[in-house]
Amino acid sequence: MKVGIIGYEGSGKTTIFGALSGADPSLLGQQKQQIREVRVPDARIDALSAMYHPKKTIYAMIQFVDVMSGGGIGKGLDAGVLAKIREADLLAIVVRGFDNGYSAPDPKREAESMLSELLLSDMEIVERKVSRMQKEKASEQEKALFLKLQSNLESEIWLKDMGLDRSELDLLRGYQFMTLKPVIVLVNVDESEADEGHSEAVSARLGLKVPTFVLSARVESDIAQLPESDQAEFLADLGIQATARDRFIRASYAMLDLISFFTVGEDEVRAWTIKNGSTAQESAGRIHTDLAKHFIRAERMASADLLELGSEAAVRNAGKFRLEGKGYITQDGDILHIRANA
Numbered sequence: 001m002k003v004g005i006i007g008y009e010g011s012g013k014t015t016i017f018g019a020l021s022g023a024d025p026s027l028l029g030q031q032k033q034q035i036r037e038v039r040v041p042d043a044r045i046d047a048l049s050a051m052y053h054p055k056k057t058i059y060a061m062i063q064f065v066d067v068m069s070g071g072g073i074g075k076g077l078d079a080g081v082l083a084k085i086r087e088a089d090l091l092a093i094v095v096r097g098f099d100n101g102y103s104a105p106d107p108k109r110e111a112e113s114m115l116s117e118l119l120l121s122d123m124e125i126v127e128r129k130v131s132r133m134q135k136e137k138a139s140e141q142e143k144a145l146f147l148k149l150q151s152n153l154e155s156e157i158w159l160k161d162m163g164l165d166r167s168e169l170d171l172l173r174g175y176q177f178m179t180l181k182p183v184i185v186l187v188n189v190d191e192s193e194a195d196e197g198h199s200e201a202v203s204a205r206l207g208l209k210v211p212t213f214v215l216s217a218r219v220e221s222d223i224a225q226l227p228e229s230d231q232a233e234f235l236a237d238l239g240i241q242a243t244a245r246d247r248f249i250r251a252s253y254a255m256l257d258l259i260s261f262f263t264v265g266e267d268e269v270r271a272w273t274i275k276n277g278s279t280a281q282e283s284a285g286r287i288h289t290d291l292a293k294h295f296i297r298a299e300r301m302a303s304a305d306l307l308e309l310g311s312e313a314a315v316r317n318a319g320k321f322r323l324e325g326k327g328y329i330t331q332d333g334d335i336l337h338i339r340a341n342a
C-alpha cells in the first residue's frame with residue numbers, strides 16, 4: 001500500500017513523513033521526493049514467528065511518499081505533485097494546526113483548500129475530455145459518463161462518491177483521477193495538544209466531511225527516533241496509547257477496508273494484505289497468480305485458534321481446521337495453505 005503525503009509548505013509534511021517512516025530527520029529534505037517503506041506492525045505475526053521459528057518473517061509493508069512541493073494556498077497543484085501521488089492508494093493531507101510564530105494556524109481552511117484543489121485538478125481533466133469528445137470517436141457510453149462526471153464535479157461530488165459501476169470505472173482507468181482516492185486529513189497540532197485526549201475536540205473543531213487524524217509531528221518524530229524499547233514509556237508519559245505510525249496504519253487499513261491473512265511454515269511466516277471480502281481464490285492470487293488459476297482448495301485455521309491452542313495438531317483435534325472452496329470469504333487473521341494443481 002502506498003500513502004501519498006501532500007499539503008502546503010510548512011504544514012509539517014516532511015516532519016510527519018519522518019515520524020511515520022522512522023526516517024532519520026537529518027537526512028530528510030535532501031531529495032526532491034522521499035519514499036520509505038515500513039513494516040505494518042502485527043502482533044499475530046510476532047507470535048506466529050515465535051511459534052514456527054521460520055527462516056524468514058515477512059510483514060506487510062506500507063510505503064510513504066513525501067511529496068515536496070513549494071506551493072501555498074491558492075497556487076494550485078502543479079503537475080509534478082500530481083505525478084507523484086498518481087499511484088497512491090491513499091492521500092494524506094497534512095494541515096498546520098500549530099502556531100509557527102508568524103501566522104496563526106487555520107487547519108480548516110488549508111484542508112478545504114487542498115480538497116478543492118484535488119477536485120479542480122479532476123475537473124480540468126474532465127473538461128478537456130468533454131471538449132475533445134465531439135471530435136474524437138468517443139462511444140455514447142463514454143460521452144454520457146464524462147458529462148455525468150462534469151455535472152457531479154460541479155456540485156463538488158467526488159468521483160469515489162458517484163456510485164460509478166465497474167464498466168464506468170474501467171473507462172476511467174488511465175486517467176488517474178485524484179478524487180477516486182480515499183483521503184485522510186492529518187492535523188499537525190501543537191505539542192501541547194499531542195495527547196489523544198485532544199483528538200476529538202480538534203476533529204470536531206474542523207468539522208470536515210473527510211476522516212481526520214490528529215497528531216503532533218514534532219512529538220511523534222522525536223518518539224520515532226527512540227529505540228523501540230523506550231517508546232512505550234515515553235508515550236505513556238504523554239498520555240498517548242500508541243505511536244502515530246501504529247495508529248495511522250490502523251486507520252488506513254480500516255479506511256481502505258483491508259485485512260491480513262497469513263501463510264506459515266518453517267521457511268517463512270508471512271502476512272498478506274487483501275481487500276476485505278476477498279475470496280479464498282482471490283487471496284491465493286495475492287500470493288501467486290498460478291495459485292489462483294489452479295486453485296483446488298484452501299486449508300484454513302484462524303490464527304487466534306492456533307495461538308490459543310498452541311499447535312496445528314491441537315487445532316485439528318478441536319475440529320477447527322477447515323477445508324474451504326474457492327468462494328470462501330477470507331477472514332482477517334486466517335492462516336491459509338493453498339492447494340493447487342501445479
Ligand SMILES: Nc1nc2c(ncn2[C@@H]2O[C@H](COP(=O)(O)OP(=O)(O)O)[C@@H](O)[C@H]2O)c(=O)[nH]1
Nearest residue numbers: 008009010011012013014015098189216217218
Ligand atoms: N512547533 C511545531 N513545529 C513543527 C511541527 N511540525 C513541524 N514543525 C516545524 O515546521 C516547519 C515546517 O515543517 P516541515 O515538516 O518541513 O513542513 P513541510 O514543508 O510541509 O514539509 C519546520 O521548521 C518544522 O520543524 C509541530 O508539530 N510543532
Ligand SMILES: [Mg+2]
Nearest residue numbers: 013014015068
Ligand atoms: Mg517538506
